[in-house]
């Protein structure tokens with residue numbers, strides 16, 4: 001499992017490859033905070049290659065989103081499969097995040 | 111793990127995806143014997159996407175090779191990584207099989 | 221099937237891998253094997269490691285799985301004193317909770333399983349049950 | 354770490370997955386985690402399931418792993434009577450063996466591990482040891 005960071009213009013795109021869980025969420029947090037530090041303000045997390053996410057994975061997305069908003073930026077999500085969508089719906093986090101069906105649509109939305 | 115069968119002209123190419131071990135060797139055996147039954151005589155097993163092979167995996171290659179030779183055909187191997195090469199060397203099976211470094215070279219060798 | 225692992229969250233993923241494998245062998249719906257069981261088990265395991273066993277590297281966590289044709293039952297045991305399941309369940313729909321980083325674990329476990337039980341048995345045991353639909 | 358699985362060869366791959374994970378956590382050489390341990394363990398497990406436990410679905414196999422900074426020790430226990438390790442080791446270089454389908458398991462186990470021991474302890478136990486190079 002790993003997190004690949006890629007820049008599309010001024011948008012920082014993070015691919016979550018594998019699981020986003022208690023054992024690796026700090027790595028995602030650090031990578032995104034580093035980009036925020038470097039001036040990134042538009043963040044897209046792409047879940048195309050993601051397996052499952054647990055509550056600490058969700059928690060890290062919530063806390064990153066808050067930190068990014070505090071700097072005037074935004075964190076958006078894309079490509080949640082049906083299982084992952086269910087997780088966001090159960091926890092009402094679908095109301096907190098802007099979630100796009102495809103990477104293209106997410107990139108255009110900023 | 112799975113076995114993908116592909117025809118290159120009159121050569122039957124089998125990709126071993128994942129492990130070749132006691133739990134799945136029968137599946138490989140059956141797939142190859144089906145092709146032999148249908149008239150295939152030139153067989154190439156490609157290990158590019160293979161993890162590890164255990165002694166029953168090696169055993170199935172030996173027995174398939176024998177059955178194919180009995181029908182006047184041949185079974186060749188390609189793309190063993192260093193770890194897998196070690197296995198063939200330890201068991202002297204590198205002397206029994208014709209092993210090519212690349213799929214192209216193996217295909218040309220028939 | 222039973223597994224005992226050191227008290228380290230880095231083992232969670234591979235324990236879940238084993239349980240997912242079993243779930244597929246038993247031919248349970250793919251959503252159960254890809255979502256319900258892995259997420260619920262990740263919650264139970266991380267709580268066992270970080271809460272019950274207080275992140276103490278000297279402790280261990282035990283997972284056992286038993287299955288019938290009708291259901292899968294998983295027990296996660298830590299060396300802690302146990303806890304109050306009801307009092308530990310927080311409603312994420314409560315606006316006060318929406319932007320919290322933590323506190324969704326027990327809720328998710330209960331939402332994704334048919335039954336979640338907590339009991340003490342020389343330590344804390346959480347039992348997760350999911351039935352074939 | 355210890356794992357108990359049903360007596361079914363389909364579990365071998367995921368048990369090995371867990372051990373490979375541990376091998377990488379312990380920062381052993383990648384060849385040990387990709388070749389030596391998985392192959393040796395697959396041999397020990399398939400023999401335990403098919404030979405020691407005679408493919409009996411009512412039986413179980415136990416795997417335990419203990420590690421120091423210097424070595425990994427894995428014990429595989431079945432419910433069988435044990436066997437003679439020396440007498441069961443066949444030399445694949447012997448021309449009479451080259452084209453045999455079976456009989457390479459114990460040889461490979463011993464070639465890939467630093468030490469292989471067999472002992473009886475309420476059943477058969479095979480102990481595999483590999484040291485950090």
Ligand SMILES: Nc1ncnc2c1ncn2[C@@H]1O[C@H](COP(=O)(O)OP(=O)(O)O)[C@@H](O)[C@H]1O
Pocket residue numbers: 055263267268271272273298300301302303308309310322323324325326327344
């Ligand atoms: N195995 C356990 N041992 C002790 N306490 C537990 C255990 N599992 C859960 N708890 C308690 O339940 C609370 C809620 O857990 P959870 O919903 O997973 O949220 P979080 O762990 O993020 O606080 C924990 O904070 C803890 O007090």
Ligand SMILES: Nc1ncnc2c1ncn2[C@@H]1O[C@H](COP(=O)(O)OP(=O)(O)O)[C@@H](O)[C@H]1O
Pocket residue numbers: 165396400401404405406431433434435436441442443455456457458459460477
């Ligand atoms: N766990 C075990 N219990 C009983 N006998 C065993 C066990 N492991 C190995 N053996 C014996 O050792 C022999 C050689 O094993 P191996 O080299 O793996 O070859 P194979 O299993 O293909 O015959 C087996 O045929 C069996 O008689």
